[in-house]
Amino acid sequence: xxxxxITGEQRVFMTxxxxxxxxxxxxxxxxxxxxxxxxxxxxxxxWTRLAPKYGKKFLQTEDExxxxxxxxxxxxxxxxxxxxxxxxxxxxxxxxxxxxxxxRIPTLLIVQQRGGPSTATVIYSQQEVTMTTYGGNGEGFRxxxxxxxxxxxxxxxxxxxxxxxxxxxxxxxxxxGYQAKMREACVMYDPAERxxxxxKPTPYMGAPGTPGVDRKPSHMRNTYNTEEELYEVVMNLxxxxxxxxxxxxxxxxxxxxxxxxxxxxxxxxxxxxKGAVKELLAEGEKKVGYFRPITLRPLAVxxxxxxxxxxxxxxxxxxxxxxxxxxxxxxxxxTDVEIHTILKPGVGITQEEIVAKYHEVK
Amino acid sequence: MAKVVKIALAGEGxxxxxxxxxxxxEAANEEGKEAIYIPNFGVEQRGGVSIAFxxxxxxxxxxxxxxxxxxxxxxxxxxVRRTRQYVGENTVFVYDSSIEGIExxxxxxxxxxxAIPALEVSKxxxxxxxxxxxxxxxxxxxxxxxxxxQAKKAIEKKLGYKFEKDPSLRELNxxxxxxxxxxxxxx
Numbered sequence: 147x148x149x150x151x152i153t154g155e156q157r158v159f160m161t162x163x164x165x166x167x168x169x170x171x172x173x174x175x176x177x178x179x180x181x182x183x184x185x186x187x188x189x190x191x192x193w194t195r196l197a198p199k200y201g202k203k204f205l206q207t208e209d210e211x212x213x214x215x216x217x218x219x220x221x222x223x224x225x226x227x228x229x230x231x232x233x234x235x236x237x238x239x240x241x242x243x244x245x246x247x248x249x250r251i252p253t254l255l256i257v258q259q260r261g262g263p264s265t266a267t268v269i270y271s272q273q274e275v276t277m278t279t280y281g282g283n284g285e286g287f288r289x290x291x292x293x294x295x296x297x298x299x300x301x302x303x304x305x306x307x308x309x310x311x312x313x314x315x316x317x318x319x320x321x322x323g324y325q326a327k328m329r330e331a332c333v334m335y336d337p338a339e340r341x342x343x344x345x346k347p348t349p350y351m352g353a354p355g356t357p358g359v360d361r362k363p364s365h366m367r368n369t370y371n372t373e374e375e376l377y378e379v380v381m382n383l384x385x386x387x388x389x390x391x392x393x394x395x396x397x398x399x400x401x402x403x404x405x406x407x408x409x410x411x412x413x414x415x416x417x418x419x420k421g422a423v424k425e426l427l428a429e430g431e432k433k434v435g436y437f438r439p440i441t442l443r444p445l446a447v448x449x450x451x452x453x454x455x456x457x458x459x460x461x462x463x464x465x466x467x468x469x470x471x472x473x474x475x476x477x478x479x480x481t482d483v484e485i486h487t488i489l490k491p492g493v494g495i496t497q498e499e500i501v502a503k504y505h506e507v508k
Numbered sequence: 509m510a511k512v513v514k515i516a517l518a519g520e521g522x523x524x525x526x527x528x529x530x531x532x533x534e535a536a537n538e539e540g541k542e543a544i545y546i547p548n549f550g551v552e553q554r555g556g557v558s559i560a561f562x563x564x565x566x567x568x569x570x571x572x573x574x575x576x577x578x579x580x581x582x583x584x585x586x587x588v589r590r591t592r593q594y595v596g597e598n599t600v601f602v603y604d605s606s607i608e609g610i611e612x613x614x615x616x617x618x619x620x621x622x623a624i625p626a627l628e629v630s631k632x633x634x635x636x637x638x639x640x641x642x643x644x645x646x647x648x649x650x651x652x653x654x655x656x657x658q659a660k661k662a663i664e665k666k667l668g669y670k671f672e673k674d675p676s677l678r679e680l681n682x683x684x685x686x687x688x689x690x691x692x693x694x695x
Contacts, residue, residue, distance in 0.1 A: 159537040269548065324572045328546035329530065331537055414572065421570030494573040 151196060152334045162325040165296045166230070166256055167192030168334055169303035174344050175254075176225040177203040179216040183235040184268040185323040186258040190230065210235040214242025217253050221246075222366070224349025226307055230256035232323070234265060236274050236281075243316050244282025247383070248368045251350070252310035256303070256319045258326040261492035270323035271492040272413055275469035278318050279443040285380065287387040289394055290318040290443040292412040296332035299325060304337050304344075311345040313390050320442065322465075324414050324494065387444075396440035397449055401427065405435030407459040407508055410450075412439050412470055415463050415495045422500035434504060442470070447477045454478035461503055463488040463495050512565040513653045514574045517643070518591045519583030521558045524640030527666075529560030532644060535654040535662035536564045546572045557590045564653045579650050580618075581643060583626075585610050600650055602692075622650075624691040630684065638684035645688020656685060 152172055158165070166189050170178065178197070180190045194204045207213045213229045220227030231239050236257050246253045259274040261267030280286035289309055291302045302319055310317035337344060350364055357363035370376040398416070400423055402408050411419035416438040423436035437453060439446050454460065460483055464470045467489050475485070486507045488495055515532070517525040526547050533545035541564055548559040563569045576596030582588040582603045588610045595601050595615040603614070605623035614621060624646055630639040641663070648659055663681055664671065671678040 159534055159543070324546055328544055328572050329533055330544045330569070331542065417569075418571035494571060496573060496575050497570050498575050 149200075150336060151200070152336055154336070154339070156334045157331055158334055159329055159331050160296075161188060161327055161329055162296050162299050162321060163188035163258070163327070164192045165299045165332055165334070166303050166319075166321075167196055169300045170228060170307075171196050171200055171202065172334070172337060173304045173307040174226060175202065175228055175307060176347075177205065177220050177227050179205050179207055179213045179220065179227065179229045181207050181210050181213045181231070181235065183210075183232050185260055185270075185326040186230045186232045186235075186256065188326070189256060189258075210238035211241060214239045214253075214255070215245070217255075218242055218246055218249075218251050221251050221253055221347070222350040223352060224347050226254075226311070226347045228254040228256065228307070230258070232258045232326075233260040233262055233268075233274070236277055240277065240281035243288070244284040245368055246316035247282065247284045247287050248379075249366055250314040250383070250386075251316065252307075252314050252347075253316045254303075254306050254310050254319070255316070257321065259320065259322040267492060268323065269492075270414075270465065270494060272322060272415065272465040273467075273469065273491055274320070275412075275442060275464075275466060276472070278320050279473070285384065286443055287383050288316050288318060288443050289313065289441065290320050291396070291440060292320045292442050293325060294412075294414050294416045294438070296325070296330050300332055300334055304342065308342075308345045309394065311347055313394065315387065315390075320413065322414055391444040394441060395444050395446045397446040398438045398440060399449075400424070400436040402435035402437040402449075402453055403456065404433075406433035406457055407461065407504060408435045408437055408453050408457045409461045409463065409500060409504070410437045410439075410470070410474060411463045411495075411500075412442060415465060418495050418497045418500055419463055421497040422504065425497065425501055426504060431504075431508075434508075439470075442473070445473055445477055450474060450477045451481065454481040454483040457483055459484045459486060459507060461486045461488065461500070461507065463500055463503075465490050465493055465495060467491045512563050512569060513651055514577045514579075515562040515564075515647060515651060515653070516559060516577040516580045516591055516594045517562070517583075517647070518557055518559040518581065518587035519640075520587070521556050523558070523583050525558055525560050525581075525583065525643075528640045528644040528647070529562050531659065531662045531666060532647065532654060533562050533564070534665070535658045538662060539654055539658050541565065541654075542567060542569050544569045544572050557584070557586050559587075559590065579647060581647060583607075583643065585613075589613050602646060602650065622692065622695050624695070626688065626691060629687060629691065633687065634684050635680055638680055641681050641684040642688035642691070645685035645690075646692045647688075648685070649689035649692040656689060659685060 217229045262273045355361040519525040533543040536543040601618040
């Protein structure tokens with residue numbers, strides 16, 4: 147049996163879904179659980195082609211609730227398990243993911259956002275931001291990476307497994323239908339050759355030995371009897387989550403801490419935003435900057451506040467009716483920066499539109 | 509800023525626009541250029557207008573979709589109506605001359621409009637199955653984004669296993685791409 151599909155550095159030209167399947171193999175994932183939904187189907191398809199060659203497994207479940215819970219089961223057994231979904235499937239995933247939040251289970255869920263609400267389109271959107279960051283009945287103790295390119299998909303799927311297993315919070319890769327289906331180039335590599343150490347999974351349950359005799363019993367719990375008992379548990383989760391924020395937060399920026407007008411976007415829209423800012427800078431506009439939160443949860447609150455205190459105007463562009471906007475407003479609460487928006491639920495945003503908006507509001 | 513060539517190809521599901529787009533994008537990538545190809549599709553299993561967006565540049569490309577194409581190709585009546593929105597003052601708009609009933613729907617703001625008899629030529633001179641390859645030849649002639657040679661290599665990569673079984677298919681595909689290019693040259 148072959149050891150790894152990628153050795154050295156390989157430039158490839160393929161769809162994002164295929165890139166994700168390769169990245170999961172290279173991250174030494176053991177098993178994928180999944181239920182089909184466009185536009186993430188091909189993650190499953192490519193995984194099922196690759197998995198048997200590398201001694202890995204796949205289980206198709208009867209729905210997304212089951213795919214989420216079986217992923218948790220895989221993790222409890224000490225396997226690097228993951229799943230992928232989109233749209234209405236992501237809605238169903240919220241129940242297992244809130245269980246993972248409660249029990250600190252390092253699941254990895256890849257979301258390829260499609261249009262909403264409900265069935266809507268199978269194409270593209272950024273309308274699953276609120277659900278992926280704060281979905282389920284809980285407090286949103288999760289880590290969410292918003293990717294913008296195939297290179298990001300490869301890098302962050304590998305990183306995502308490490309983040310999940312290192313910090314033991316459910317981790318999400320938030321892509322979208324464009325990233326899922328488009329073809330572009332990216333460089334695949336063996337993480338070991340780049341000095342990236344993969345965190346080894348360990349079982350939560352069924353470890354060798356006798357519980358209470360030669361090891362501690364494994365006591366997994368998501369049900370509590372008293373208000374006070376639950377309060378203590380959730381406050382401990384909050385404390386643990388807040389402690390890791392400085393290590394986990396990621397963002398990208400261009401001239402954002404010097405600019406009067408800062409364009410903020412995440413995911414695939416950030417490509418248009420960055421392109422717009424580069425174009426404007428090249429045209430001689432000096433006071434324009436770009437900021438892209440890579441982690442949407444936790445968000446780079448300190449940096450956003452610094453920008454909001456310094457800049458005069460923000461332009462927030464997203465393919466939803468204000469899901470990122472809401473989080474940014476919360477982050478910069480109390481500052482008096484002027485906010486402008488391009489909000490296009492379920493529709494792509496081009497560089498031209500952002501440049502035009504800048505000229506309109508500057 | 510590096511020039512980005514933007515191409516939109518639209519036709520009925522099954523006409524092969526997505527395959528052509530994939531081959532063009534792969535050929536550009538093989539030439540060492542940056543390329544993005546994104547298919548646009550609805551929930552239907554069959555039928556419906558299928559659009560492919562391609563962008564090719566010497567530098568990394570920003571947003572996967574664009575407002576106005578450099579070349580927009582429409583291969584059915586519905587595709588003509590659907591792609592009007594991607595036509596601007598710098599757009600070359602190409603449609604098949606056999607499409608009927610679209611006289612009033614043709615864009616009025618294009619830089620140039622080309623009606624090419626691709627369907628007729630593929631039927632009479634070649635084979636209907638290479639209609640899309642003929643269109644690819646036309647697109648490459650109109651944009652120069654990749655050389656015809658590179659495109660042939662990309663076709664070989666994609667369909668080589670079929671050519672092995674039946675070498676006349678290779679000949680047919682190569683003829684179609686050359687003939688498609690000539691349809692644009694003759695305009």
